[in-house]
Amino acid sequence: MLSIRSLFLLVLLPATVFGAxxxxxxxxxxxxxxxxxxxDSLAKFDGHSASGLAQALAIHNxxxxxxxxxxxxxxxxKAAPGPVGIDEAQAILAKFKEFQPTIIAALDSVVAKKSDFKAVPIFGVPTIVKTDLTSLNASTKAFEGALIAKTPAQLVPGAQQLVVPVDDAFGRAVSAYKEF
Known part of the structure; x- marks a missing residue:
């Protein structure tokens, strides 16, 4: 026979999982x-212009x-109970895949704008970009790892493949600024 406490926990579990x-x-x-x-900030950025420093600060922010x-x-x-259900995992992975091109485009833009960052009339801007990229890369890898850890086993290979293009784009961006 179920106790009141067990019944209460069973009632709360779906709300907790779906809430997470x-x-x-x-x-x-x-x-x-x-x-x-x-x-958008990267698209407007011109390190050679009078507003280059302000634009670089906006990018940093x-x-x-x-x-x-x-x-x-x-x-x-990490706090979500897991692994989550297949439908929930597919929804989360689809959302990640949906904006993956935007992430890659932003990282490729950082690489393309390297000369603009070097042109900003204050010392150290490319070093700040390198630090930002390194931090973002670490945070992104941690997020990817957390997502994969909560993914049902049958979807893990697809999830692992999904992060490869983002990781590759980060690799290109971090490599472009390694000299700083």
């Missing part, structure tokens, strides 16, 4: 918004906000 999955999905939406903002959002998503993912 909802938190992760919201976190991914937040990350997407920050990646989009970063991409966008990067910090993105990093904080990724760290929150990692913590929320």
């Amino acid at each position: 999955v909802g938190d992760v999905e919201k976190d991914i939406s937040d990350i997407e918004a920050f990646v989009t903002a970063l991409g 966008d990067t910090l906000n993105l990093d904080i959002a990724i760290q929150k998503a990692t913590n929320d993912t």
